[in-house]
Amino acid sequence: MINVPFSYPPKCNDDLKSIASAINQGQVVGNGPFTQKAEILLKEQLHNKGEILLTTSCTHALEMAAILLDISPGDEIIVPSYTFVSSALAFYMRGAKIVFADIRADTLNIDVSKLEDLVTERTRAIVAVHYGGIACEMDELITLSLKYGIHIIEDNAHGLYGKYRGKYLGSIGSMGTQSFHGTKNISCGEGGALILNNPDFFERAHVIREKGTNRSKFLDGKVDKYTWVDEGSSYVMSDILAALLFSQLNFSDSIQSRRKQIWETYNNQLKKWARNLSILLPHIPSYCNQAYHLFYLVFPNGGTRNTFINFMASKNITVTSHYQPLHSSDFMQKIPDNQHDSCPVTTRVSNCIARLPLFFNMSDEQLQYVIENIHDFEF
């Protein structure tokens, strides 16, 4: 029987060569030549006019964003309940109160129409997660940010190369964060990037990434010794990983076009089956160029979703659920100050969603095997 994992880290032709050259040149610590090459390439690819800093993870890029905004106890951050823990955790770690917002039933992105009710005088930022690499309604979010003087932080872990009305995701809000974790479209195992779209943040971001020191200035020859000047942590990516990332970024056209092909095959071949069974497929609004990160099915109820996951597992195909609602998580229930209204769409989607295998090195045989078995599933 064919075996189909849910995900597999992307493998490109030059990955090993690139890693070997970093090691052979003795370039292993962070903020070296491969880090710079990857940052420049990413900036070019995204037509970004700000600054892009590689980091050890997307979680750490979000932590840097929280430090840059001087988030402190009493501040409130609005985060969708349907997202990865880090979108909230990075701000919680600075003492912020997390205010959870529900999502839209079509794109599964934060429901912008409900946000004005959640904004208070203490709101400092809204975290916009582009779920599956499909853009949030950025014009509406920017309008809110200007009206209330709050920042939009784009958690763009899913959305590298995705666009909103022609603009690359991650480059629209005050800051954007990327993930290069092994499950993401472009990967160096563990890694991330912080995209800064406001020059006010540039200098301090380099300090925060270098353990609160001005080592970056020292490396640039601007000071003759470096010292402790601010808060920060160890957020620099090793040049070995940056070399791997550089190889992957150079290969991004191939990776994205193969993912697109798989995504469109699922969409074309499952459309009719899904409609007959009242299963929802991803919705791509006209203002989006999506990033082909996820292909999912939303079942009419949780029982059928679970039966489907088990059915596919019996065929050696790994299909998985996704986020558990954060507002009702074990941790948030323990925090008396962080009680939340229900987020009904989040709760329903969390129970009813199933994600299909989608990875760069997936073969046509694996893809057809998944689709055939889905067509065999009845309820």
Ligand SMILES: *Cc1c(COP(=O)(O)O)cnc(C)c1O
């Ligand atoms: C993967 C992911 C993260 C965390 O990324 P790391 O690089 O593993 O820290 C954060 N937010 C979202 C939406 C993610 O999917």
